Amino acid sequence: MRVGGARRVDAPTAAAPRHRSRGRVAYTPQSLLAVAVEAFNQRGYDGTSMEDLAHATGITKSSIYHHVRSKEELLRLAVSRALDRLFAMLEQPPACTGRAVDRLEHVVRSSVQVLVDELPYVTLLLRVRGNTDAERWALQRRREFDRQVSAIVRRAVEEGDLRDDVDPRLTTRLLFGMINSVVEWYEPSRTGSATDLADAVMRLAFDGLRRRDTPGMTAELRGQSRSPGGRLVPDEGNGAG
Amino acid sequence: MRVGGARRVDAPTAAAPRHRSRGRVAYTPQSLLAVAVEAFNQRGYDGTSMEDLAHATGITKSSIYHHVRSKEELLRLAVSRALDRLFAMLEQPPACTGRAVDRLEHVVRSSVQVLVDELPYVTLLLRVRGNTDAERWALQRRREFDRQVSAIVRRAVEEGDLRDDVDPRLTTRLLFGMINSVVEWYEPSRTGSATDLADAVMRLAFDGLRRRDTPGMTAELRGQSRSPGGRLVPDEGNGAG
DNA sequence: AGTACACGACCGAACGTTCGGACGGGCAGG
DNA sequence: CCTGCCCGTCCGAACGTTCGGTCGTGTACT
Numbered sequence: 001m002r003v004g005g006a007r008r009v010d011a012p013t014a015a016a017p018r019h020r021s022r023g024r025v026a027y028t029p030q031s032l033l034a035v036a037v038e039a040f041n042q043r044g045y046d047g048t049s050m051e052d053l054a055h056a057t058g059i060t061k062s063s064i065y066h067h068v069r070s071k072e073e074l075l076r077l078a079v080s081r082a083l084d085r086l087f088a089m090l091e092q093p094p095a096c097t098g099r100a101v102d103r104l105e106h107v108v109r110s111s112v113q114v115l116v117d118e119l120p121y122v123t124l125l126l127r128v129r130g131n132t133d134a135e136r137w138a139l140q141r142r143r144e145f146d147r148q149v150s151a152i153v154r155r156a157v158e159e160g161d162l163r164d165d166v167d168p169r170l171t172t173r174l175l176f177g178m179i180n181s182v183v184e185w186y187e188p189s190r191t192g193s194a195t196d197l198a199d200a201v202m203r204l205a206f207d208g209l210r211r212r213d214t215p216g217m218t219a220e221l222r223g224q225s226r227s228p229g230g231r232l233v234p235d236e237g238n239g240a241g
Numbered sequence: 242m243r244v245g246g247a248r249r250v251d252a253p254t255a256a257a258p259r260h261r262s263r264g265r266v267a268y269t270p271q272s273l274l275a276v277a278v279e280a281f282n283q284r285g286y287d288g289t290s291m292e293d294l295a296h297a298t299g300i301t302k303s304s305i306y307h308h309v310r311s312k313e314e315l316l317r318l319a320v321s322r323a324l325d326r327l328f329a330m331l332e333q334p335p336a337c338t339g340r341a342v343d344r345l346e347h348v349v350r351s352s353v354q355v356l357v358d359e360l361p362y363v364t365l366l367l368r369v370r371g372n373t374d375a376e377r378w379a380l381q382r383r384r385e386f387d388r389q390v391s392a393i394v395r396r397a398v399e400e401g402d403l404r405d406d407v408d409p410r411l412t413t414r415l416l417f418g419m420i421n422s423v424v425e426w427y428e429p430s431r432t433g434s435a436t437d438l439a440d441a442v443m444r445l446a447f448d449g450l451r452r453r454d455t456p457g458m459t460a461e462l463r464g465q466s467r468s469p470g471g472r473l474v475p476d477e478g479n480g481a482g
Numbered sequence: 483a484g485t486a487c488a489c490g491a492c493c494g495a496a497c498g499t500t501c502g503g504a505c506g507g508g509c510a511g512g
Numbered sequence: 513c514c515t516g517c518c519c520g521t522c523c524g525a526a527c528g529t530t531c532g533g534t535c536g537t538g539t540a541c542t
Contacts, residue, residue: 026487044370046287050532062534063488071532101451127368129285163452166441173426174419174445181418200407204415208449210342211404267521291498303500304522312498 029077032057032067036074037120045075045124046131075124076134082121083141085114090148101161104152108179108205109198115182116194123183146172175205270318273298273308277315278361285368286316316365317375323362324382326355331389342402345393349420349446350439356423357435364424387413416446 039048039056050071054061068074089095094106115122125142128135153175154168162171179201191197280289280297291312295302309315330336335347356363366383369376394416395409403412420442432438 042370043372044285044287046285047370047372049530051530059487060489061532062490065533066487129283129288131284131288161452162450163444166444166450170441171445171450173422174442175450177422177425178415178419181414181421184418185414200411201415203404203407204412204446204449206449206451207404208445208447209403209407209412209416210447211402290496292496300521301523302498303524306499307521 027057027059027067029067032064033074033077033081034120037078037124040075040078041120041123041127044127072132072134075128075132076137078121079125079128079134079138082114082118082125083138083145085118086111086122086145087141089114090145099161100152100155100159104149104156104162105202105206107149107152108175108202109195111176111179112182112198112201113194115179116186116188116197119183119186119188122180126180126183146176149176178205268298268300268308270308273305274315274318274322275361278319278365281316281319282361282364282368286365287372313373313375316369316373317378319362320366320369320375320379323355323359323366324379324386326359327352327363327386328382330355331386340402341393341396341400345390345397345403346443346447348390348393349416349443350436352417352420353423353439353442354435356420357427357429357438360424360427360429363421367421367424387417390417419446 035057036048036053039052042048043052050061050064053064053071057064068077089110090107092106092110095103095110097103125138128138128142130136130139150169150172153162153172156162157164157166157168182197185191186197276298277289277294280293283289284293291302291305294305294312298305309318330351331348333347333351336344336351338344366379369379369383371377371380391410391413394403394413397403398405398407398409423438426432427438
């Protein structure tokens with residue numbers, strides 16, 4: 001049971017179109033990957049056949065194998081791209097120097113940014129279940145990422161900036177559960193910018209959604225900088241898929 | 242590429258074992274479903290073959306078709322179970338009468354409870370992508386659930402109990418992103434009770450994780466009852482899958 | 483001529499599903 | 513008590529289809 005797919009939606013756009021043949025711009029591994037990941041996210045990796053990819057790309061199954069070694073390689077390339085961005089972010093100075101609570105804020109904001117920048121790739125990463133070698137390797141790296149963030153949260157508690165009545169690991173999981181859920185509904189056209197979204201996440205995660213008796217207090221409560229308030233653009237999108 | 246599955250783990254336990262034959266307790270649709278959903282969650286629905294289910298149940302492929310009409314029926318039964326519990330919760334008096342902020346608290350706590358009670362079924366529900374009719378129907382009902390919760394959040398903002406600088410829809414999505422992430426790592430044996438977990442979710446969502454200058458203040462800030470604090474049991478589990 | 487890209491035909495394996503039949507506990511007639 | 517049938521349960525062997533992947537060839541550009 002396949003859901004209909006448009007044939008030859010559009011030619012490879014990104015990543016320096018290489019040679020050309022029969023008037024069509026040739027695929028690069030990257031431009032092919034972009035189409036494939038889109039399909040994987042729509043129907044699921046296992047639910048997407050190479051035939052489906054052929055329809056989505058406008059070339060035949062066999063032609064796809066000219067660019068990539070296997071279906072699994074497409075998956076590996078995709079999750080690598082997401083993971084590389086996430087780990088690169090962890091190694092930036094603001095994420096590993098300074099007060100832990102500030103490092104955490106940077107990690108949260110940057111994670112949202114990466115999620116939005118690399119939406120399809122991160123989406124695919126978050127749905128990996130461990131069926132193949134590539135998937136198990138991705139899961140391992142995700143756990144490593146989780147561990148590093150947990151360490152920052154733990155440190156921020158020790159430094160007295162975060163409340164001490166929550167378990168760091170649990171907090172990290174809930175926090176990133178919130179952040180990661182973005183892939184379920186974010187649409188670049190309808191939703192606000194990544195920065196606005198990151199603001200909303202920070203507000204909810206750090207200050208909670210309960211209204212304080214003295215409005216505006218939370219902003220000056222500590223020296224922390226809050227971006228100038230302002231609600232995000234409301235949208236009438238699909239809430240679940 | 243299949244991940245190994247134990248053969249005939251245990252006979253049908255729940256739901257009144259029916260007749261017996263060949264010394265084995267016979268499967269009921271429910272007990273079969275339990276095994277199938279477990280497999281679906283491990284390998285994904287599309288990634289699980291009927292052969293896999295045969296191994297997991299200890300009976301043959303063809304025998305499975307004695308109990309259910311098709312593979313998709315197993316999926317439909319599973320997601321229905323989860324959705325029915327969620328909607329039943331929304332219709333309980335505490336979820337539809339009284340102050341909106343209190344209703345929201347009930348919805349959040351009950352959702353965590355349902356998630357934990359029906360963990361495998363909700364897990365499967367949350368991974369549905371819309372490939373089949375059953376999946377599309379599930380997505381529709383999820384959206385309806387989301388809409389109803391959003392309405393409560395909006396109302397709570399209007400009643401002045403929640404801060405008004407966040408979009409209700411966005412907040413609902415982030416909130417349930419946090420709650421739903423529970424299915425990614427919750428393990429009944431290792432993690433605390435559902436109530437403890439719900440407490441942690443409520444604390445994080447309503448009061449945020451930033452430490453206040455006057456500790457304990459948030460508890461008395463409003464008349465809201467907070468359960469006696471206390472951190473959740475830390476655990477060393479898998480962080481991603 | 484050489485290279486890059488794409489094609490249609492094809493492969494063995496695995497897929498979900500069907501089918502006729504076999505096993506064996508429960509129950510009616512003796 | 514025993515006998516014999518019934519039916520719920522399960523099985524092995526196939527069905528037609530689709531899977532991921534291969535192969536030899538054609539063609540356009542350098």
